[in-house]
Amino acid sequence: MAPSPDFSFIDKTITGPIPPFICDLKNLTAIDLQNNYILGPFPTALYNCTKLEHLDLSQNLFVGCIPGDVDWLSTHLRTFNLSDNNFTCDILAAIGQFPELTTLRIFLNEFNNFFPPKIGKLSRLEMLAPSDNAFALMAILSTFTLLRKLKQLLIKDSSLISEIPETIGNLAELEELDLSNNNLTGATPNDLFMLKNLRIVDLSKNHLSGPIPQPIEAVKMEVIDLSKNNLTRTIPDDFGTLTELSHLSLFSNQLSGEIPESISRLPSLTYVRLPSNNVSGTLPPDLGQYSIL
Template sequence: MSKITTSISIFLCTLLFFGHANSRLYDQEHQVLMELKQHWQNSPSIAHWTLSNSSHCNWQEITCANNSITGLSLINMSISETIPPLICELKNLTLLELQYNNIPGNFPITLYYCSKLKHLDLSQNLFVGPIPQDIDRLSELRFLNLAANNFSGDIPASVGQLKELRVLHLHQNQFNGSIQPEIGNLQNLEELLLAFNRKAMPSKLSLNFTQLRNLKILWMREANLIGEIPESIGMLTALEVLDLSTNGLTGKIPNSLFKLKHLSELYLHKNKLSGEIPQFIESLNLTVIDLSANKLTGPIPNGFGKLEKLSQLSLMFNQLSGEIPESIGRIPALTDLRLYSNNLSGFF
C-alpha cells in the first residue's frame, strides 16, 4: 500500500471516528433535553421539544457550536420547577438564561458542575435564602444576573473571587446584611447594579469600589448608603452612569466627580449632601444631572453652560442662591430644567 493510500485511509477513519462521536454526543444531549422537558412538567412553551422533531440546534431556545449545545435561553416560559442537576450533563453549556419564570428554592448549587458556564441569568424568579459562600466555584462566569428575586443575608465576599466577571446584577433583592467591599476586587467589572436593596445594613460606599477602573455603570439607588462620597470616586475613569440616589449620603459632592470624561448620567437626588456644587465642570458628555432634594448651597455653577449635550438639569429642593447663569439658557439640548424651591435671585 502506497503512502498516499495509507494517508487517505487514516483520514477517512478519522472522519468516521469524529462523525460517530459527534452523533453520539448529539443523541446524549437530545436525551437531556427530553428529561429537562419532563422535569419542567412538559411546559407548553417547549411542547415542540420532541424526539421526532428536527435538529434541536434549530430550536429557538437552543444555541449550538459544532453540533453541541452551548446555550439555553428559556425566558418567560412559565417554568415553576427547580433547576435539575442533569442540566450540567450538557458539557459544553456556556450560557444559561432562565429569567422571567417562577423558579423556586435556594440558589441552584448544582450549576457548579456546569464547568464552562460564562453567562448565567436567573433574574425575575422566586429564589430565596443566601447566595452561597462558595459561589466562586463558578469561576468562568463573565455575566451574573440574580436580580429581582428574594435572596437575603450578605452578598458573600467570595463574589469578589469571580475574576472574569464583567456584569454583576444583584438589584431588587432582600439582602439584609452588608455589601462586601471585596466586590472591588473585580478588576474586569463593567456593570455593578445593587439598587433597591432597602433592607441592607447601612454602609459606606466602599473605597474598594474606586478600584473598578473598567466600571461603566454603578447603580446603587436605595441601597442604604451612608457617609460621604469619597474623592477617590474620580478614579473610576470609565464611568458613564452613576446613580447613588435615595440614600443617606452626607458631605460634599467631590470635585473629582465632575472631572470624569465619560460620565453621561449623574443621579444624586434624595440624599443629605451639603456644601456647594463643584464649580469646575470637565464632564462634557453629561446628558442628565439630578442633584435635587439635598441640602446644597451656594451658586449654580456657570460651568454647566458648557454641557452642550445636557438635556435634563434638576436642582430643585435645595438651598441654592445667587443668579441663574445665563449660559444655562444657551444649552442647545436642554429640554428639562427644574430649579424651583431654592433661594435663587435675579432674572433668567
C-alpha cells in the first residue's frame, strides 16, 4: 500500500500565510506545520482539503477566534492540534462535529470559555488537552465522562472550580489525568484509583479534601501527585501494591498516621515526598532497600 500523501514542513521558519492551492493536492491526508512563524487567523482555505485526517498548526502565531464553521474541515479529521498559538474567544460547538476525531490539543492559547456540551459527541476521542488557557471559572463538564475511549485528559492551569465528577470513574480506558493547579474542591472521586489502565494522576495544587479513596486497584500506576491539597486521614496501605509506581508526592496536606511499611518495598519507586503533613512514627526501615530510591 502506498503511503498516505502529506504536507510536512516542521521547524522551517515559514511565515505564511498558508497558500490556498495546498488543497489542490486532492488526496492530501496530513498537514503538519508545527513550530513555524505563521501569522494570521485560522486558515479556512483548508476547508477544501476534503480528505484531511491530521492537521497540526501548533507552535505558530495564529490569532483570533476559531471560525464558527470550523466543522467544514474534513469529516475524516482524526488529529487536530492548535496548541501553543494565540487563539482567543470561545471554543465552539462545531468542534464537536468531527466523528473520527481521536486527538484534540488546544493547550497554551488564550481561549476564554470552556467546551460546549457537544464535546461529548466525540465518541472516538482518546486525547483531550485544553490546558493552560484563560478560561473563565468553570466546573469540569459532566459530558467529558461520556468520552468512553478517552486515554488522556489534561486540563491543568485552567481555572477549574467545583468538584471532580464522580462519573470520571466511568472512563475505563483512562491512562493519564492531569487537573493540577486549578481551584477544584471536594473529595477525590471514589472510583478514580479503580481504573485498571490508569498510569499517571496529577491533582496537585487544588483544594481537595477528605481521605485518599480506597481500595486502590490501578495496578499500572506510575505517578501519583496529590500534593498541596487538604487531604486528611492516613496514607493508604494499598499504595504498597503498586509495583510500577515510581513517583509518589503527597506533601503539603493534612495526612496523619504512620507511613505504611508496604511503600518501602515498592521496586520501582524513585521519588517520594511526604513533608508538611501530620504523619507520625519513623521512616519504614526498608525504605530504599527494594528500589533505587
